[in-house]
Amino acid sequence: MKKVIIVGAGLAGSYMAYAMGKKGYNVQVFEKRTDPRKMRYNSGRSINLVVSHRGWTALAYAGIEEEIRKIVVPAYGRQIHDLEGNESYFAYSINNKAIHSISRGEFNKTLVELAEALPNVSITFDAFCEYVNFNTGTVFMKQGEQHNAYSADLIVGGDGTGSSVRGALMKQPRFNYSQDFIDSGYKEVHIPPRKDGKPQLNIDALHIWPRREFMLMGLANKDNGFTGTVFAPFNGEYGLDNLSTGQDGIRYFEKYFKDAIPLIPNLEEQWESNPTSALACIRCNPYHWGTNTMLIGDAAHATVPFYGEGMNGSLEDVHVFLELLDEHGDSNMEKVLETYTEKRVPAGNALVDLSLRNFIEMRDLVANPYFQLRKKIERKVQTNHPDKWTPLYTLVKFTNIPYHEAKAEGERHDRIMQQILAIDDIEDRWDSKEIEKEVLRLFESIV
Ligand SMILES: Cc1cc2nc3c(=O)[nH]c(=O)nc-3n(C[C@H](O)[C@H](O)[C@H](O)COP(=O)(O)OP(=O)(O)OC[C@H]3O[C@@H](n4cnc5c(N)ncnc54)[C@H](O)[C@@H]3O)c2cc1C
Structure with missing residues (x-):
């Protein structure tokens, strides 16, 4: 195996591009979006993410853990805010272990930069994968008005929830797939730092305002601000579908998250202009096809974000694959890919189950x-x-x-x-x- 094509320069794709580049493969990445370094990071996706042990292990394997540690904020526990505004703190572990918040945009940019700095890795932006022919190992790309075909020894679908690579696999016999939307969605609001630059909330914690059917969550950013995310059902009097105006948002916060209102100076405006997004779980099996195609990350197992593990599990996919490659060598791709599916399908399914379980725990059980x-x-x-x-x-x-x-x-x-x-x-x-x-x-x- 000499040439690898990765579709999608998201978190999993760009990490894989770097790690495969370091191993000496000739890596070509195609990303449908514009270069993240040339644009403000797109809205509608979570602004920050939690990196946990699995993510760190994968980054350490590729030798870039220290680089990424420079841009994270640790959280050592959950701070619970009740309806009356009382707060209680629960450490995540008995030995002061932390999870780490990271800006999605910064993380993605850093991975893209690391990968592109390698002479044998190229990333082409504004390139949309339309289809894959597994028999010939060819991806068909739309680049502006042009349609181009590229071939490789290995094609990697790192193209997220709406994966085109998976879409092509779904046309193959005995490829299993399911997609389920949950009846809740989310909307983000920004909690800025104080005027003196200090945080408005305890910076060492992930903040949760659990209200049974719904919750507000606050995750710290590097500038001492927080990204607040309301996770709530779409339906019902206080369902997101019925809270479309800024005034609705204020009314909702006054009833359920009163103590958070002073933290968000322009809540009304943010509530009205920030998008409301849906959440889906994807499962499929297998995660590979023949000896030349594989899926990583959300393309294989998109999940709801309540364990903060979707990206960590995605990096772990790549890490497991890289170790299999070390063990069996690329002359035995059949073994590498079959073992990859064997190890990762049960893990991906459990990741989805655990994430759904933690939704109940976070919004309901912590209270x-x-x-x-x-x-x-x-x-x-x-x-x-x-x-x-x-x-x-x-x-x-x-x-x-x-x-x-x-x-x-x-x-x-x-x-x-x-x-x-x-x-x-x-x-x-x-x-x-x-x-x-x-x-x-x-x-x-x-x-
Ligand atoms: C609200 C929210 C909060 C989250 N919080 C966390 C968290 O705290 N911790 C955590 O571990 N995970 C979290 N996640 C999950 C995490 O975002 C995903 O699991 C992670 O982004 C998956 O990485 P990926 O590279 O597989 O997919 P993506 O990051 O979605 O990247 C896919 C890339 O492929 C590109 N692409 C798509 N289609 C094509 C195409 N046809 N051609 C070319 N390019 C294409 C896309 O533009 C994108 O850049 C959260 C998710 C949400 C929604």
Whole structure:
């Protein structure tokens, strides 16, 4: 394998271009958008993202972790804002581990620049992939008024949720695909820093205003501002479809997120002009075709953003592929790609399931006293027995354990904790030695 074509210079595509370029492949990337360095980053996509352990592992593999660490802001826990404006803080881990917020635009630009600096990588912008012929290994591109065809030994679909490469695969027999929109969408609002440049909210936390069916989330930016995102159903009195004007937005915030209003000086204007976006989950199988085509990232497994793992899982796809390439060599692409599908399809499906599960947890359960009690018990057991109990959140965000294995362990924890929370007067006894012993007993007996 000498030549690689990557369709899409998003986060997964540009990371892969860099990593494959470093390995000496001749990499040609086609991106439908204009060069991000020549334009303000497009609206309608999330402005910032959370990088977690899997993302860092992939970046470290390619030797660019330190470069990216320069542009992130750490968050060590969740800060919950209740309806009355009270705040409570929950650390993400017992040993002060952090997740990191990064600007999507900055991250993408940095990856594009790193990739383009390699002499064997070229990125062509304003180039739209129309179709792929898998038999000949050819992509058909629309570039302005021209239609061009390019061939390669490996074609990579890194072209996101609406992937054209996947679209071509869907015409092949026995290629499975599903797409499901959830009934909620999102709208972003910008929370600027104070006039003196300091943050208006605790900069060390990810902020959540959970309101059962919906929530507001605040994620820090490098300039001490925050990107606020309202996730809410489209339907109903307070559904996004019925909150189209700026005045509707003010009315909504006054009722549910009153303490956030002073943080957003031009809320009315932002609410009216910022887009409302839908959220979909995509699953497919396989993630490759023959010996010359593969899907990475959202093209294979787009998910809702509630675990903040879509991009991390996308970088992990590429990382897993690169390690398979190291192990088997490009003379055995059949083995590399088959193993890639074998490893990543269950992981991609579990990523989607976990993200849907965390939607419920973030908007609903963090405001539920039983959830908070469960967290306290889990934290205590984890502190005293770190070799045994690792909470699901930690498995997902702070380890590289495959998503499907993390999910299975999380479900086992659910079964254990259901029994613990059903114990009489658990609210009074949660901190006792007997409860800790009972958790451990169930941990050994429930499989
Ligand atoms: C609101 C929101 C918040 C999120 N927060 C997080 C988070 O905190 N952490 C996290 O890990 N993930 C998060 N995600 C998910 C994350 O954005 C995606 O998983 C990630 O962007 C996937 O990367 P990708 O490169 O596969 O796709 P994209 O980033 O979508 O890149 C695809 C690229 O392909 C290009 N393209 C598309 N079609 C074509 C074509 N036909 N021809 C040529 N080019 C094409 C596109 O222009 C784009 O540049 C969030 C998503 C949303 C919506």
